[in-house]
Amino acid sequence: MSNKFRRETICIQGGYTPESGEARVLPIYQSTTFKYGDSSQMGRLFDLEEDGYFYSRLANPTCDAVAAKICELEGGHAAMLTASGQAATFYAVFNIAGAGDHIVSSATIYGGSSNLFTVTMKKMGVEVTLVDPDAPEEELAKAFRPNTKAVFGETVSNPALVVLDIEKFARLAHSHGVPLIVDNTFATPINCRPFEWGADIVTHSTSKYMDGHAVSLGGCIVDSGNFDWEAHKEKFPGLTTPDESYHGLIYTKAFGKNAFITKATAQMMRDLGSSQSPHDAFLLNLGLETLHLRVPRHCENAQKVAEFLQDNENVSWVSYPGLPGDPYHKLAEKYMPDGTCGVVVFGLKGGREACVKFMDSLKLGAIVTHVADARTSVLHPASHTHRQLNDEQLVEAGVKPDLIRFSVGIENVEDIIEDIVQAMEAAKE
Ligand SMILES: *Cc1c(COP(=O)(O)O)cnc(C)c1O
Numbered sequence: 001m002s003n004k005f006r007r008e009t010i011c012i013q014g015g016y017t018p019e020s021g022e023a024r025v026l027p028i029y030q031s032t033t034f035k036y037g038d039s040s041q042m043g044r045l046f047d048l049e050e051d052g053y054f055y056s057r058l059a060n061p062t063c064d065a066v067a068a069k070i071c072e073l074e075g076g077h078a079a080m081l082t083a084s085g086q087a088a089t090f091y092a093v094f095n096i097a098g099a100g101d102h103i104v105s106s107a108t109i110y111g112g113s114s115n116l117f118t119v120t121m122k123k124m125g126v127e128v129t130l131v132d133p134d135a136p137e138e139e140l141a142k143a144f145r146p147n148t149k150a151v152f153g154e155t156v157s158n159p160a161l162v163v164l165d166i167e168k169f170a171r172l173a174h175s176h177g178v179p180l181i182v183d184n185t186f187a188t189p190i191n192c193r194p195f196e197w198g199a200d201i202v203t204h205s206t207s208k209y210m211d212g213h214a215v216s217l218g219g220c221i222v223d224s225g226n227f228d229w230e231a232h233k234e235k236f237p238g239l240t241t242p243d244e245s246y247h248g249l250i251y252t253k254a255f256g257k258n259a260f261i262t263k264a265t266a267q268m269m270r271d272l273g274s275s276q277s278p279h280d281a282f283l284l285n286l287g288l289e290t291l292h293l294r295v296p297r298h299c300e301n302a303q304k305v306a307e308f309l310q311d312n313e314n315v316s317w318v319s320y321p322g323l324p325g326d327p328y329h330k331l332a333e334k335y336m337p338d339g340t341c342g343v344v345v346f347g348l349k350g351g352r353e354a355c356v357k358f359m360d361s362l363k364l365g366a367i368v369t370h371v372a373d374a375r376t377s378v379l380h381p382a383s384h385t386h387r388q389l390n391d392e393q394l395v396e397a398g399v400k401p402d403l404i405r406f407s408v409g410i411e412n413v414e415d416i417i418e419d420i421v422q423a424m425e426a427a428k429e
Helices: 005-011 039-046 063-072 085-094 111-123 137-141 166-176 231-233 253-271 279-289 291-310 329-335 350-362 393-394 413-428
Strands: 078-082 100-104 125-132 148-154 182-184 201-205 219-223 313-321 343-348 378-379 404-407
Touching: 005 063, 005 291, 005 413, 063 078, 063 137, 063 219, 063 279, 078 085, 078 253, 085 111, 085 182, 085 201, 085 219, 085 253, 100 111, 111 125, 111 148, 137 166, 148 166, 219 253, 231 253, 291 313, 291 343, 291 413, 343 350, 350 404, 350 413
Parallel strands: 100 125, 100 148, 148 182, 182 201
Antiparallel strands: 078 219, 201 219, 313 343, 343 404, 378 404
């Protein structure tokens, strides 16, 4: 299907158009491998001279259909699924930045992404400079080096809820001849399409709102097809010079606008694995069919919860970009006029101890290491993900000791608020 349909229609119908007599619902191609009648055809597939499936580590029809749907939703050119959001982030960056290279990333990103950049990719020889996303453009420009290959940021960051000024970051990236990669997990293409603001590549943890039911881990990389790799040939030899593992093929010459995704599939996926299983892709597709209904309800509920918290005497502070007083409200109105996400973060008077009592007293909200699914869930980084740190170290890591990450589900919002009220009372005892 083309981009002529609106988002709601793409959520339901995108990516898969059966012919007469074929399954109405996207089938699960539960097969690692695909059969061919003659060996020379199989050879051409291996040489990337012909399109077709041969092994599900590289490509699978179910996964491709779901990737095509997400691609349409983002208004992109080509896309691929990965086994997790972490794999999507890693492949998107490693596809163009290797040992001896450097990337610039917003400091306010998902903890898993910052570990990937500052610990694991550092060991692989890729250096990262973390920047304050709110710094002025002249200041941010100083982070770039001759070997910088990409800029990375998150539309709405998990868990700090910092809204990225995508146009500013795109300008900076492009004036230094590199692409802007945006993790659009929290906003989803229902609320924001980063390509419309100049981003070049979008990544997702589909484990969150896209799946929406906390049943299936996954990731996705979408390429806008807009970045001109050939214009910055010397920076991206992996795309613009011969790949000896495919008999000297040059991705930009052979695949044009598909170069980035083809390389990520044919090379990264071939060598590193991390493909999504067709069964998980099928579940993800069911989630995507209602994304356009769930995301607005998550935002509506989160707005009401944030407003309730803002006026509550037990609360010391609350962050939600939908609140007019929030430092990111202006950017949110520009990039996400229909809403940002369903996650609200706040602190309780009484600090760490009150937070723990509050969470233990919730009846509807559950303590889980997950966000962004249909069920209301809660996490206290100081007691969970960051529990090895003392209060001082927490503040250095940008996590307030009393920060509660409250992922508002799509239950009745009155029930969610009543649960918060009773847990706050219990926390005082
Ligand atoms: C969860 C998350 C990831 C990592 O995704 P997984 O599917 O858990 O590997 C990346 N980015 C953001 C913003 C996330 O919330």
